[in-house]
Every structure is written in C-alpha cells, then in structure tokens.
Amino acid sequence: MRQKIVAGNWKMNCDLAEMEELLAGIKNNIGSVPNDVQLMVAPSFTNLHPAFESLRETNVKVVAQNMHQSESGAFTGEVSPSMLKSIGIETVIIGHSERRSIFNETDAVLAEKVSTALKHGMTVVFCFGEELKDRKADQHFEVVKQQLKEGLFHINDADWDKIILAYEPVWAIGTGETASPEQAQEMHAEIRKMITEEFSKEIADKVAILYGGSVKPANAQEIFAKEDVDGGLIGGASLKADDFLAIAKSY
Numbered sequence: 001m002r003q004k005i006v007a008g009n010w011k012m013n014c015d016l017a018e019m020e021e022l023l024a025g026i027k028n029n030i031g032s033v034p035n036d037v038q039l040m041v042a043p044s045f046t047n048l049h050p051a052f053e054s055l056r057e058t059n060v061k062v063v064a065q066n067m068h069q070s071e072s073g074a075f076t077g078e079v080s081p082s083m084l085k086s087i088g089i090e091t092v093i094i095g096h097s098e099r100r101s102i103f104n105e106t107d108a109v110l111a112e113k114v115s116t117a118l119k120h121g122m123t124v125v126f127c128f129g130e131e132l133k134d135r136k137a138d139q140h141f142e143v144v145k146q147q148l149k150e151g152l153f154h155i156n157d158a159d160w161d162k163i164i165l166a167y168e169p170v171w172a173i174g175t176g177e178t179a180s181p182e183q184a185q186e187m188h189a190e191i192r193k194m195i196t197e198e199f200s201k202e203i204a205d206k207v208a209i210l211y212g213g214s215v216k217p218a219n220a221q222e223i224f225a226k227e228d229v230d231g232g233l234i235g236g237a238s239l240k241a242d243d244f245l246a247i248a249k250s251y
C-alpha cells in the first residue's frame with residue numbers, strides 16, 4: 001500500500017500573518033482529513049520555522065521549497081540542507097518547473113541537490129514534467145524519462161525510501177488547465193515502467209507519485225481515483241485552507 005500524500009506548495013506567497021491565518025484554518029478542520037492521507041505544506045524559507053512550530057502537535061509535515069546543493073560557503077542568498085534540518089525540516093522539494101525555467105536549474109544541478117539532500121537523510125519531493133510543446137510533439141514520455149535519468153536515476157536502490165515523485169506537466173501549472181485523469185494515469189504508469197527498467201518493479205510499485213497542475217476541489221477526486229496517482233502537489237488551491245482540506249478529503 002503506497003502512502004497517500006496531499007502537499008501544498010505555497011510558492012512565494014504569504015507573509016507571516018497571512019500564513020498564520022492559513023495554518024489556523026488548516027488546523028481548525030484537520031480532523032476531517034482521512035487518517036491515511038499525509039498532509040504536507042511548503043512555505044517560503046522565512047516561514048519554515050514558525051510553520052514547523054505551529055504544526056508541531058499535528059502530523060502535517062513542513063517541507064522546504066528548495067535548498068542549495070553545497071554544505072555551506074560563499075553562496076549569498078542560499079540555504080543549506082543542514083540549516084533546514086536544524087529547524088526540523090526533513091523534506092525538500094527539488095526540481096520544480098519554476099526552479100528549472102526561471103532560475104535555470106539544470107538536470108545536473110538537480111542531481112547534485114538530490115545527492116546532497118539524501119546525504120543529509122532528507123526526503124526529496126522530486127518534480128518534473130513536460131512543456132506543452134513536448135506534448136504537442138508527442139515527446140512527453142521521452143522528456144520525462146530524460147528528466148528522471150539526468151536528475152534522479154543516479155541514486156541507489158535504498159535511497160528510494162526517501163523519494164516522492166511529483167509529475168507536474170508545465171502546461172497545467174497555474175493555468176487552470178488540468179491533465180485529464182487519463183493523461184495523469186498514463187504518465188504515472190509509464191513512470192513506474194521507467195523505474196522498473198532502471199531499478200526494479202518492487203521499487204516502482206512502492207514509490208508515491210503525486211500529480212500537480214491545477215488540482216482543485218472540483219477535480220481532485222477523479223484524479224486521485226486513478227490507480228497510479230498517489231496524491232497531489234497543490235499550488236494555488238492550497239492557499240485557501242478550505243480548498244486544501246477539501247482536496248485532501250476527496251481521497
């Protein structure tokens with residue numbers, strides 16, 4: 001039985017007061033979420049510590065949206081894995097399409113980030129997904145395979161216990177256009193095939209694969225119902241406590 005996960009990626013939203021309001025909304029109704037759904041939230045760096053403290057008594061995990069691949073040093077503006085761990089953060093998102101496209105994070109850099117995070121015993125939510133032009137050219141499976149091979153497949157079998165995958169087709173992020181449940185299922189099944197070929201069926205069957213891209217209360221249920229979809233990485237809709245919880249409840 002794979003873990004069911006509903007994770008909110010808050011991106012560069014919420015100052016401290018706004019986040020406290022959002023957290024209060026989540027905590028007030030958290031009892032309505034099924035016990036077998038692991039909730040995660042990913043605030044900005046400045047909000048990680050207060051979020052961790054606020055959620056201490058719950059089982060909501062607080063996740064970083066990024067980290068640097070080096071241990072420490074002259075990297076002005078960056079945050080290291082040990083800094084995250086020192087405030088209780090054990091999970092980090094790596095490879096989000098916005099990091100890839102806006103901040104020019106290459107597969108090679110992402111591979112380094114994955115290695116550094118694993119070295120620190122952190123769990124990685126590894127994001128990837130094709131652009132619209134790739135899908136139009138019927139290249140989406142190849143693009144995803146390349147992203148996984150270059151950014152992730154250097155890890156060892158044992159490392160897979162610390163990996164969560166998030167398939168986020170770029171054309172569905174923040175656009176209101178969701179992949180159909182069938183498109184999500186097709187890609188997730190293909191990803192398990194890729195992992196089976198490179199590693200083993202046992203690993204492929206075990207790893208949680210989340211879908212991300214315009215998930216909202218109205219469409220979550222049909223997406224989560226698909227066999228190879230193990231939850232969602234939610235952007236916009238996770239900024240409203242009611243919508244985020246409604247998505248988690250639809251599992």
Ligand SMILES: O=C(CO)COP(=O)(O)O
Pocket residue numbers: 009096168172173174175176212213214215233234235236237
């Ligand atoms: O990028 C996403 C989550 O990481 C998805 O964002 P939206 O849910 O706003 O489309």
